[in-house]
Amino acid sequence: MxxxxxxxxxxxxxxxxxxxxxxxxxxxxxxxxxxxxxxxxxxxxxxxxxxxxxxxxxxxxxxxxxxxxxxxxxxxxxxxxxxxxxxxxxxxxxxxxxxxxxxxxxxxxxxxxxxxxxxxxxxxxxxxxxxxxxxxxxxxxxxxxxxxxxxxxxxxxxxxxxxxxxxxxxxxxxxRHSITSLDRSALRAEARAHFGLDPDAPTVLAFGGSQGARSINEAVSGAAQTFAEAGVGVLHAHGPKNSVAVREFPGAPAYVPVPYLERMDLAYAAADLVLCRSGAMTVAEVSAVGLPAVFVPLPHGNGEQALNAEPAVHAGAGLLVADEALTPEAIAEQVIPLVTDTERLAKMSAAAVGLGHxxxxxxxxxxxxxxxxxxxxx
Missing domain, CATH: 3.40.50.2000 (Glycogen Phosphorylase B;)
Incomplete structure (x- = not known):
């Protein structure tokens, strides 16, 4: 039927x-x-x-x-x-x-x-x-x-x-949704505990992409004493095939070297300032989370990394340092005064808002x- x-x-x-x-x-x-x-x-x-x-x-x-x-x-x-x-x-x-x-x-x-x-x-x-x-x-x-x-x-x-x-x-x-939805201030204490960083000290996150970068590794590790004397903590991802030797300074904020950052959300939350390459992905993430940046473009190729950083630099959310100019002395002159200037960091963070998608x-x-x-x- x-x-x-x-x-x-x-x-x-x-x-x-x-x-x-x-x-x-x-x-x-x-x-x-x-x-x-x-x-x-x-x-x-x-x-x-x-x-x-x-x-x-x-x-x-x-x-x-x-x-x-x-x-x-x-x-x-x-x-x-x-x-x-x-x-x-x-x-x-x-x-x-x-x-x-x-x-x-x-x-x-x-x-x-x-x-x-x-x-x-x-x-x-x-x-x-x-x-x-x-x-x-x-x-x-x-x-x-x-x-x-x-x-x-x-x-x-x-x-x-x-x-x-x-x-x-x-x-x-x-x-990643964990980046676009990141509340850095809310995660700060958890992030610093996760990496063993000082809970209160100004902190620099340094990395050179997924494989690391020799110039960044040498300059940042070479400035370890300068960071310690300024009371600045460091989270340094040096790359899985690289290593850095860093002297410990008792009583100073921790300098934490790691091969690779599996939790970039926590790394961004732990930092007050990032020193990094300016690959397109890195610039997009740093801008999305409102993290002030010192960009060090790759010195070779077609110049695309410098171009990637331009919008953030022009907006006042980042600085540009040439690879050959990145030395421990340059860190002492440019990075230390910046990461210890809370008012300037706040302005740079606000400038990053609206840069991304x-x-x-x-x-x-x-x-x-x-x-x-x-x-x-x-």
Missing amino acids: SQPDTGAEKTPARTAPTVVVAGGGTAGHIEPALALADAVTRLRPDAKVVALGTERGLETTLVPDRGYPLELIPPVPMPRKPTAELLRLPLKVRDAVRRTREVLDRVGADVVVGFGGYVALPAYLAARGRTPIVVHEANKHPGLANKIGARLAAKVAAAVPGTPLPGAEVVGIPL GAADETLARMVLEAGGHGDGN
């Missing part, structure tokens, strides 16, 4: 989206990809997010630690100069694309999101004509992978205005879901 017609339409079955993120190598590529992954799963708890990476990148630890599956593919590093490696590049690209395509087919990718670097290029080429592509560019000057990806993409997102990629929409850099993660996540055919929640 047929069932009576009630006049109600049946709701189509809701399908779970599968998003593949390609952002391996350094923390500057991986962290935005993971922040996007977190936002996608907040918006669509049924979503599956898979990360692409290589066996030699930081993603081998960072991705599993955040609870996402990692698929390894061959890296495709782009030689900067004509070498024998350049002649072998087409074969490496072909192999990486084939392996990546196998992954996309196996996981049932609805959309591929690339953040640049040597993992993104094979992802873009493997997805071309088969799976929608979204490109996110963190820097003003895009690299080769994103230049190629943008020509194939359904959507292009940029962190800053003026990025020369076709159709780029400025959304900012996706940041606190909702960049969810803005990009909606763009990605829409590109993959799931923007309406189906």
Whole structure:
């Protein structure tokens, strides 16, 4: 017997989206990809997010630690100069694309999101004509992978205005929710206890990116006595492959060296001032939490790190020190007077407000879901 017609339409079955993120190598590529992954799963708890990476990148630890599956593919590093490696590049690209395509087919990718670097290029080429592509560019000057990806993409997102990629929409850099929601003052006591820092002393956070930076390590550790005599504490992340020898000064605030900062939220909360490189991710995080900064851009490349720091410096939220000018003497002359000046620090912190895009993660996540055919929640 047929069932009576009630006049109600049946709701189509809701399908779970599968998003593949390609952002391996350094923390500057991986962290935005993971922040996007977190936002996608907040918006669509049924979503599956898979990360692409290589066996030699930081993603081998960072991705599993955040609870996402990692698929390894061959890296495709782009030689900067004509070498024998350049002649072998087409074969490496072909192999990486084939392996990546196998992954996309196996996981049932609805959309591929690339953040640049040597993992993104094979992802873009493997997805071309088969799976929608979204490109996110963190820097003003895009690299080769994103230049190629943008020509194939359904959507292009940029962190800053003026990025020369076709159709780029400025959304900012996706940041972890623990950063964008951070209340530094409320976490200060817990953060300092976590690292073994003095609860009351002015404190400098120093780091040179996920791998550390020799110039920062040498200048900061070389100024240990100056910090101690000024009553300033130091939290110094020197990089997992580096080490620093620091003399202890009894009665002075602690100087705490660590290889790597797994809890950046607590590190930011513990600090009154940060001395760091000016990678796009670092500048975005420091600005988002309102932490006054002394930026030391990388001295090589295309000058993008200096460009990254410009908005914060122009707003009065940071200072710029050239890498070759960073010495223990420069720290004594510029960093110590700044970190002990509470009024100036407060003004710099206020100037950082409004520099970033606190909702960049969810803005990009909606763009990605829409590109993959799931923007309406189906």
